[in-house]
Amino acid sequence: MKRLTLFLLSLFMLGCSELIDPPKNLVPKDTMAELLAEFAVNEQLGMVVSNVNLDNATRFALQQRKVKGNDFVESYKYYTATGDIEKIMTQAQKIILNKDPAAKEYIEKKIKENKNVPPFVR
Template identity: 75%
Template sequence: MEIHDREVMRKITLVLFSFLMMACSQLIDQPKNLVPKDTMSELLADFAINEQLNMVVENTNLDNATRYTLQQKKIKGNDFVESYKYYTATGDIEKIIDNAQDIVLNKDPKAKIYIEKKLKENKNLPAFAR
């Protein structure tokens, strides 16, 4: 394929993807108790930290840790789930997850080195994740 053909295909793909994203965002209504994006990032960061704690301390009850985290932020479990679905449908979840990763890295800067090492080791991840 020539460079021009690739550019045209890329633009067509981008337009189709944009239409798909708009269609998805219209298929799901905004939840009544939508959790703000920054709070979603904080929750996801806390959930990730809890998950790591479970690997270090055996018999940690992740359900209790999740409930406690939600309770601290005064968020109902159903509101979190509905907000997560909404942000996934609108395409905002990727930025929320990126912000959650930044929160984790700010809490533990050594984690960045560990994450980069694991990403290099895992050949199954898509190129954009590495």
């Protein structure tokens, strides 16, 4: 009887726990979206301009928002494990489109090229 109770209690505890615990310094979802949007824009800039230092651009974006690199990585892992990363990416895409509506055509083209990308957000 004790084993059954212990087994049921452990199942209950596992059912209530998350897949991954939130990191100590979890970066808010809106900040994550802003950072991902900026990283994407910087990466595209790096393809156009040959002497762009993406490491410095990344560090600058993190510094502006007072986010440490490790906190970003741990938050990204957490949001990926919880499934929230898709919503954050969608928000990042909207941020890019608000900054540059012409990016819509480019995004649609890339989605057609890569079938693994989720549908475009309008």
